[in-house]
Amino acid sequence: MAGQGPLLAIEDLRTVFRSSAGDLPAVDGVSVSVAPGRTLGIVGESGCGKSVLSLSIMRLVPRPGRITSGSIRFDGRDLLTLSEGEMRGLRGGSIGMIFQEPMTSLNPVHTVGRQIIEAVSAHKDLSASAAKDVAIDALRRVRIPAPEKRFEEYPHQLSGGMRQRVMIAMALSCEPRLLIADEPTTALDVTIQAQILDLLKLLQQETGMSIILITHDLGVVAEMADEVAVMYAGRVVETGPVNAVFGDAQHPYTLGLFGSVPRLDGENQSLLAIEGTVPPPFALPPGCRFNPRCGFASDRCRSEMPLLRPLGPSHQAACWHAPVEAEFG
Amino acid sequence: MLAHIARRLLTAIPVMFGVLLIGFVLLQVVPTDPAVVRAGPLATPDVIDAIRKDLGLDQPLWMQFFLYLGRLLRGDLGVSIINNVPVSQELGATIGPTLELMFASLIWAIPLGILLGTVAAYWRGSIFDRAVMAFAVAGVSVPVFFVGLVLIWFVGFKWQLLPFTGRDGPIWTLAGLKAIALPALTLGGVFVGPVARMTRTAVLDVLGADHVRTARAKGLAERLVVLHHALRNALIPVVTLIGLQIGFLLGGAVVTETIFSWPGVGRLAVGAILSSDMPLAQGTIIVLSLGFIVINLIVDVLYAVLDPRVRAS
Numbered sequence: 126m127a128g129q130g131p132l133l134a135i136e137d138l139r140t141v142f143r144s145s146a147g148d149l150p151a152v153d154g155v156s157v158s159v160a161p162g163r164t165l166g167i168v169g170e171s172g173c174g175k176s177v178l179s180l181s182i183m184r185l186v187p188r189p190g191r192i193t194s195g196s197i198r199f200d201g202r203d204l205l206t207l208s209e210g211e212m213r214g215l216r217g218g219s220i221g222m223i224f225q226e227p228m229t230s231l232n233p234v235h236t237v238g239r240q241i242i243e244a245v246s247a248h249k250d251l252s253a254s255a256a257k258d259v260a261i262d263a264l265r266r267v268r269i270p271a272p273e274k275r276f277e278e279y280p281h282q283l284s285g286g287m288r289q290r291v292m293i294a295m296a297l298s299c300e301p302r303l304l305i306a307d308e309p310t311t312a313l314d315v316t317i318q319a320q321i322l323d324l325l326k327l328l329q330q331e332t333g334m335s336i337i338l339i340t341h342d343l344g345v346v347a348e349m350a351d352e353v354a355v356m357y358a359g360r361v362v363e364t365g366p367v368n369a370v371f372g373d374a375q376h377p378y379t380l381g382l383f384g385s386v387p388r389l390d391g392e393n394q395s396l397l398a399i400e401g402t403v404p405p406p407f408a409l410p411p412g413c414r415f416n417p418r419c420g421f422a423s424d425r426c427r428s429e430m431p432l433l434r435p436l437g438p439s440h441q442a443a444c445w446h447a448p449v450e451a452e453f454g
Numbered sequence: 455m456l457a458h459i460a461r462r463l464l465t466a467i468p469v470m471f472g473v474l475l476i477g478f479v480l481l482q483v484v485p486t487d488p489a490v491v492r493a494g495p496l497a498t499p500d501v502i503d504a505i506r507k508d509l510g511l512d513q514p515l516w517m518q519f520f521l522y523l524g525r526l527l528r529g530d531l532g533v534s535i536i537n538n539v540p541v542s543q544e545l546g547a548t549i550g551p552t553l554e555l556m557f558a559s560l561i562w563a564i565p566l567g568i569l570l571g572t573v574a575a576y577w578r579g580s581i582f583d584r585a586v587m588a589f590a591v592a593g594v595s596v597p598v599f600f601v602g603l604v605l606i607w608f609v610g611f612k613w614q615l616l617p618f619t620g621r622d623g624p625i626w627t628l629a630g631l632k633a634i635a636l637p638a639l640t641l642g643g644v645f646v647g648p649v650a651r652m653t654r655t656a657v658l659d660v661l662g663a664d665h666v667r668t669a670r671a672k673g674l675a676e677r678l679v680v681l682h683h684a685l686r687n688a689l690i691p692v693v694t695l696i697g698l699q700i701g702f703l704l705g706g707a708v709v710t711e712t713i714f715s716w717p718g719v720g721r722l723a724v725g726a727i728l729s730s731d732m733p734l735a736q737g738t739i740i741v742l743s744l745g746f747i748v749i750n751l752i753v754d755v756l757y758a759v760l761d762p763r764v765r766a767s
């Protein structure tokens with residue numbers, strides 16, 4: 126993929142929730158990109174802004190949230206400058222999205238088939254029978270057995286894994302170039318998780334689409350992603366190729382997520398699991414947002430916000446102490 | 455589905471029995487003596503006694519009740535004490551106009567309420583939303599008779615735009631339509647607000663649901679998101695809530711019929727109770743409770759039609 130520009134490039138994105146206490150930033154100055162055919166993993170604890178980021182790409186942030194600055198370039202166009210109608214053409218068309226909760230993400234009162242046909246018909250001018258063919262084909266592509274039968278069924282008649290397959294079929298029914306998957310397997314049990322991830326990989330090989338995979342499971346990132354961005358309290362604190370970040374994590378938060386400090390001699394030493402939780406947007410500390418939970422925090426960390434700094438080829442971390450080995454190793 | 459309906463009908467039997475019993479007891483409390491009423495002001499005590507015996511009123515109360523039940527089972531509702539006309543005949547003549555009035559009231563009030571509620575929910579917080587909610591609150595707190603009297607006073611009496619007493623032929627004739635306009639406006643009018651409010655709440659709830667977000671994420675036009683996903687799902691609780699208002703509707707019908715002299719079951723019931731016409735009053739109570747049960751059944755069926763999860767179980 127070298128030499129090719131990214132399919133999606135987010136620059137300095139800021140999404141806030143309006144409140145009586147002012148604008149609360151849920152995503153604050155995030156820059157990430159995905160190349161064609163590649164997978165970007167986004168990890169972080171609950172509440173760090175992963176879902177808001179992905180909904181921002183779709184421009185579906187619920188009220189009172191709004192995007193206040195930055196740009197989201199998809200295929201050369203800034204999504205933030207598109208009209209609502211143009212944006213609607215992209216949603217479900219060139220950009221598909223699946224969600225965490227397959228139980229509630231499908232409408233319980235419509236058949237699976239009808240919901241897929243709706244997605245197809247929103248983007249393609251097809252006859253009823255042609256749309257049905259496309260929908261059944263989509264079900265077959267996600268390896269749902271007896272797709273003609275499933276087509277007539279309601280979501281409550283399907284298992285969680287089947288529903289997520291239906292969601293994927295729906296999101297892929299118009300052959301998107303980018304699939305945003307917001308914790309697609311979190312609600313599923315382990316064996317089903319693995320099946321769904323395998324399916325996503327397979328479909329990526331078949332279609333060449335890019336994937337943004339949001340998760341808080343590092344194992345999933347290791348298995349699926351090419352690049353990874355670690356988010357904390359609305360900001361990306363470390364990013365780079367999966368090998369680099371996993372092999373040589375530099376941000377104390379990333380290290381905390383791994384639950385261990387890798388040492389130069391190759392042995393892993395256990396670190397106390399990071400205590401506390403992600404601060405909500407209305408209670409952000411000054412300086413580095415991670416400093417109250419960080420074992421390395423110094424005065425500078427408590428007063429000045431660190432920005433992403435390059436540490437290697439495309440590997441960046443936002444920590445005053447990075448690279449950690451230089452100071453502590 | 456059919457089994458479901460059959461089950462509901464079976465459970466309606468004890469309800470019906472209870473209704474008959476309560477109605478019977480309540481009518482005993484009314485201080486006038488039907489035999490005296492029937493006999494007229496000039497009757498001698500002997501005549502009254504004879505009539506009392508004739509009507510079975512000399513029997514103990516429980517006996518009277520079971521005799522009444524026995525006759526009911528044979529389809530005999532008795533004879534009106536005042537008019538000496540079979541109760542079934544009186545009821546037969548009034549059920550039609552009552553159904554007509556309910557139909558004419560709900561046919562516009564429910565769709566209008568749903569429309570207002572949906573639009574208010576979609577643009578929640580807007581001036582339109584606040585206006586609809588103010589109207590809904592007013593609708594809940596203004597009694598039916600007040601709306602009726604205001605309409606009669608202005609539209610009927612002062613401006614002489616529409617008639618306001620009685621029925622004037624079937625609804626599909628111009629005269630019939632004009633005659634039903636004010637009663638239907640009254641009975642429906644008090645219903646629009648509650649329906650709008652319930653719809654607004656339900657639609658707001660569904661608009662925040664995950665599957666609505668999915669619908670948007672597939673690129674559906676907002677019109678489809680609102681109609682096929684938000685409103686379509688919101689109809690399930692709305693139907694249930696409307697079902698819970700049946701008592702309110704029947705009570706409203708009684709009041710509306712009375713103030714507009716609409717020849718329906720409600721007005722008949724009021725007349726029968728006021729004149730201690732026990733068999734007739736009992737008959738109207740039976741019809742009104744049957745109406746209650748039937749509407750409940752319709753709600754149940756609608757519920758299953760709207761929700762595939764209910765249909766399955």
Ligand SMILES: Nc1ncnc2c1ncn2[C@@H]1O[C@H](COP(=O)(O)OP(=O)(O)OP(=O)(O)O)[C@@H](O)[C@H]1O
Pocket residue numbers: 142151169170171172173174175176177178187188189190341404405406
């Ligand atoms: N509708 C909303 N109104 C106000 N604040 C919100 C809203 N949605 C999200 N937020 C805030 O934005 C922050 C980020 O939330 P987000 O849902 O993106 O987290 P997440 O990383 O996806 O977490 P999870 O792993 O639990 O899904 C949270 O702190 C939350 O308080």
Ligand SMILES: [Mg+2]
Pocket residue numbers: 175176177307308
């Ligand atoms: Mg989330």
